[in-house]
Amino acid sequence: MATTIWVGTRKGAFALKPDARGRRHRLAGPQFLGHVVHHVVQDPRAPACLLMAAKTGHLGPTVFRSVDRGRTWKEATRPPAFRRAAEGELARAVNRVFWLTPAHATEPGRWYAGSSPAGLFRSDDAGDTWEPVAGFNDHPMRSRWATGPGTPDGEFLHSILVDPRDARHLYLGISAGGVFESLDGGADWAPLNEGVAADFLPDPTVAFGHDPHCVVQHPARPDRLYQQNHCGLYRLDRPARRWTRIGEALPRTVGDVGFPVVVDPGDADVAWVVPMDGTSVWPRTSVGGRPAVYVTRNGGRSWRRLDRGLPRRQAWLTVLRQAMCADGRSPPSLYFGTTGGTVWHGRNGGESWQCVAEHLPEIYSVTVAR
Amino acid sequence: MLVTARTVRIASPLRSYTAGAAVVRAAGDTAAQVLADLERHHPGIRFRMIDEQDRIRPHIRLYAGDRELHGLEEALGRDEVLHVICALSGG
Numbered sequence: 001m002a003t004t005i006w007v008g009t010r011k012g013a014f015a016l017k018p019d020a021r022g023r024r025h026r027l028a029g030p031q032f033l034g035h036v037v038h039h040v041v042q043d044p045r046a047p048a049c050l051l052m053a054a055k056t057g058h059l060g061p062t063v064f065r066s067v068d069r070g071r072t073w074k075e076a077t078r079p080p081a082f083r084r085a086a087e088g089e090l091a092r093a094v095n096r097v098f099w100l101t102p103a104h105a106t107e108p109g110r111w112y113a114g115s116s117p118a119g120l121f122r123s124d125d126a127g128d129t130w131e132p133v134a135g136f137n138d139h140p141m142r143s144r145w146a147t148g149p150g151t152p153d154g155e156f157l158h159s160i161l162v163d164p165r166d167a168r169h170l171y172l173g174i175s176a177g178g179v180f181e182s183l184d185g186g187a188d189w190a191p192l193n194e195g196v197a198a199d200f201l202p203d204p205t206v207a208f209g210h211d212p213h214c215v216v217q218h219p220a221r222p223d224r225l226y227q228q229n230h231c232g233l234y235r236l237d238r239p240a241r242r243w244t245r246i247g248e249a250l251p252r253t254v255g256d257v258g259f260p261v262v263v264d265p266g267d268a269d270v271a272w273v274v275p276m277d278g279t280s281v282w283p284r285t286s287v288g289g290r291p292a293v294y295v296t297r298n299g300g301r302s303w304r305r306l307d308r309g310l311p312r313r314q315a316w317l318t319v320l321r322q323a324m325c326a327d328g329r330s331p332p333s334l335y336f337g338t339t340g341g342t343v344w345h346g347r348n349g350g351e352s353w354q355c356v357a358e359h360l361p362e363i364y365s366v367t368v369a370r
Numbered sequence: 371m372l373v374t375a376r377t378v379r380i381a382s383p384l385r386s387y388t389a390g391a392a393v394v395r396a397a398g399d400t401a402a403q404v405l406a407d408l409e410r411h412h413p414g415i416r417f418r419m420i421d422e423q424d425r426i427r428p429h430i431r432l433y434a435g436d437r438e439l440h441g442l443e444e445a446l447g448r449d450e451v452l453h454v455i456c457a458l459s460g461g
Binding site for chain 2: 034056057058059060062075077079081082083084085091092093094
């Protein structure tokens, strides 16, 4: 299967194109050099179409669209923006478009976008024009669910998930704020954080205020969710509402802090994480300077270290929440990018790793396009 | 009422909207009017400078001649050039 790996960076977008045998990768780009690119996402319903969430240091946030697999791009006519604030109301403005999600297979052209500060937006014309989702952005509880820039890089709305069985069943994550669920297409939302730790809050049993870093839903078994949180790694099997902490099965010396979690499209019990140092002042780098990916093959009951080919020492990598993905092979190839501008390819489900690009700008996202 | 056509100097990060032009013409007696006319001729340019609440974005500065504008409704002098400046430091 021919795939392209899109790499969104703080200074533009790049594409890694493997050869037919998947042995070598050719780096193409940059495109939009100097733009802060948070996410590049292919539309599985119309594979020639991609959206890119971008801004520059100076300029406001926007979305670029391609209908030719990323060869050419055109800016959205109306990028995501909050509605005009009423007199005396908090006047919010999108600072970054951070996350992009194609909607349900039965809704061609519909996309969702998440922003910083936390906002949810919808497009019904393949990303050309965007409207705020009032059900979330104007929810009476929104100001309590998303309280502002409490995290170092600001507040993000991310991990917008669409249940493949039901277009109206949505999830999203807010850093910090928690995981929220909608059963009516985004008209109303409720917290879904039971069982998740919030060690940084005075009351760790709160209903919201948690810090999910990344939430994923298995495409073929949509009741299975994984969540990499600021306070550990979790699994949830719906219709249950209580998350189970599965990160405690990772070695205690490694811990279960990190940003991305990636699930095997072919097996809901298989998932990968990149543990990072969450001790003391929270360095968020490879534990002990020895990078490793961990894989579970039993839904998180046990984990195995995958580090063949990765640096053995003095490698202080950080992998952000959108910067790891799996392709559609069986077993999948994995890819992750670091804030130091290096992309690693893990063959055969991450059994062996090879550097496929280096010296890139700080990497924000690594996504696969078929 | 006659509206003044004036020169607008465009900072380099915004010239993708003006086909590379550093200087364009736009009509208006306030910054709001000038930017609205600019948007008509160069679609998309305004939102990159001005947010959805009509605030000038943090790293954008507007000058009428050598006078910095702090809001879009300030009147512009008849012959004043509107300068759009991008101001950001760091790597």
